[in-house]
Amino acid sequence: MDPHADATTTAEAFEAERPRLVRLAARMLADDAEAEDVVQQAWLRLAGTDTAIDNLPGWLTTVTSRLCLDRLRAKVPVPREEVELSEHAPDPADEAALADTVGVALQVVLDRLTPGERVAFVLHDTFGFEFATIASILGTTPVAARKLASRARSKVVPPAPEDELADWEVVDAFLTASRGGDLGRLLSLLAPDVVVSADEAALTMGTPGRIEGREDVAAFFNGAAAAAFPVFVGTRPGAAWINRGEARVAFDFTVAGGEVTAITFRAAPELLAAVRRREGADERAARDRD
Numbered sequence: 001m002d003p004h005a006d007a008t009t010t011a012e013a014f015e016a017e018r019p020r021l022v023r024l025a026a027r028m029l030a031d032d033a034e035a036e037d038v039v040q041q042a043w044l045r046l047a048g049t050d051t052a053i054d055n056l057p058g059w060l061t062t063v064t065s066r067l068c069l070d071r072l073r074a075k076v077p078v079p080r081e082e083v084e085l086s087e088h089a090p091d092p093a094d095e096a097a098l099a100d101t102v103g104v105a106l107q108v109v110l111d112r113l114t115p116g117e118r119v120a121f122v123l124h125d126t127f128g129f130e131f132a133t134i135a136s137i138l139g140t141t142p143v144a145a146r147k148l149a150s151r152a153r154s155k156v157v158p159p160a161p162e163d164e165l166a167d168w169e170v171v172d173a174f175l176t177a178s179r180g181g182d183l184g185r186l187l188s189l190l191a192p193d194v195v196v197s198a199d200e201a202a203l204t205m206g207t208p209g210r211i212e213g214r215e216d217v218a219a220f221f222n223g224a225a226a227a228a229f230p231v232f233v234g235t236r237p238g239a240a241w242i243n244r245g246e247a248r249v250a251f252d253f254t255v256a257g258g259e260v261t262a263i264t265f266r267a268a269p270e271l272l273a274a275v276r277r278r279e280g281a282d283e284r285a286a287r288d289r290d
Helices: 007-029 032-048 056-075 115-126 131-138 142-156 167-180 183-189 200-204 214-221 281-288
Strands: 190-198 210-212 228-233 236-243 246-256 259-266
Touching: 007 032, 007 056, 007 115, 032 056, 056 115, 056 131, 115 131, 115 142, 131 142, 167 183, 167 228, 167 236, 167 246, 167 259, 183 190, 183 214, 190 200, 190 214, 200 259, 210 214, 228 246
Parallel strands: 190 259
Antiparallel strands: 190 210, 228 236, 236 246, 246 259
C-alpha cells in the first residue's frame, strides 16, 4: 500500500480485513472485546505508518498477532522455554508475505497454553500458516516455532502413539503417494476394511459409488490424485477437485489410529461451500514429518 494513499482508501482497505483480524485475535485471546481492542490498535498503527506496505493482509496479520502476544505475555510470566523469543522483532513491512487465512477455526481450550504456544498453535493448526511465518511473528526460529506448536498440541489434543501421524499428515501422505503412484505407501496408510463411498451429488459427477478393502481402494487411487488439492472439509483435513477456484468434489477422509478408514466423495452444494484450501499443505507435510 502506498504510504501516500488517501485516508479514505486506507480505511476502506482496513475495514475489508477487520472481520478476519477480529476472528484471529479472538482465537488467541479468547475474549471478543479484547480482540476488538487489539484490532483497533492495529488500525492506529496502520494509520500512523509512513512505510510502504506491499501486502496489507500480511502486514495486518503480523501486527495483530504481535499485539495479541504482548497481551498474553502481560497476563502470565514468560516461561523459561520462551526466553529465546526476541524482544525486538523486525518490522512487519520487512517480512515475507503471509498467506490468507484458510479453513474453519477449531474450538480449542487455550487457557493451558503459554503465550508463545497459543500463538503458534492458533496460527499453524487453526489458520494454516507456515512455521517460517510464525517464527517471524514470534521473533524466533522455525524449529522453535514448531516446538511451541507441538507442545500446545500435546496439551489440547489427546496423546497418540509416538509413531502415529496426525490426521492432516495421514491425508497429505496419502495424496502424495497417490500422485506419485506409490502403491506400497498407499497400502500402508489404509485400514484393512477401508471403504470409499459417495453422496448422491458426487455420484452424478461420475465418482464410484462404493469401493471396499485396502487393495481395491489403493488400486483406485494409485496415480489418481494429481488434480486434487489439499483442503479443509469443515474442520477436517481433506482434498478436493477444484475448477476455476471452486471445489467440485471433496474427498472427506476419516482417519483413526494413523490410518484412513473411510473416504467419502461429497459434492452437495452446502458442504462444498464450507471447503477451504489448505495453502502450503504439501510443503508442510514434507517439512514437518520428523
